[in-house]
Amino acid sequence: MHEMSIAQSILRIVLAEAQRNGARKIKTVRIRAGELRGIVPSQLSFFFQFITKDTFAEGATLDFEIVPIKGKCKPCDNVFPVLNFEFICPNCASKDVDVVEGMELAVKEIEIE
Numbered sequence: 001m002h003e004m005s006i007a008q009s010i011l012r013i014v015l016a017e018a019q020r021n022g023a024r025k026i027k028t029v030r031i032r033a034g035e036l037r038g039i040v041p042s043q044l045s046f047f048f049q050f051i052t053k054d055t056f057a058e059g060a061t062l063d064f065e066i067v068p069i070k071g072k073c074k075p076c077d078n079v080f081p082v083l084n085f086e087f088i089c090p091n092c093a094s095k096d097v098d099v100v101e102g103m104e105l106a107v108k109e110i111e112i113e
Ligand SMILES: [Zn+2]
Pocket: 073, 074, 075, 076, 077, 078, 089, 090, 091, 092, 093, 094
């Protein structure tokens, strides 16, 4: 139930934000999600719709921006895109790689009415 708990935390953030702005209806929620989070947008949207019933966010759509994985090689400091989950530096072939992008999960923007 990975997606369910994410949907719940998104809803918490969104409702708090709506209250601060005196919004009556939430139209769109833009999510920035790192590829490494392994989020399935259709599943997350499904749970979100389910739990937003009878809240300000009922009927709101989730918009996803998937952030590709980026790695940083520890030995040579090279920053490179990680494709197919292969954490190998293209510069020096080291496998000693840190993830610098692709782990984020955040509500980026909320469109209200
Ligand atoms: Zn390297």
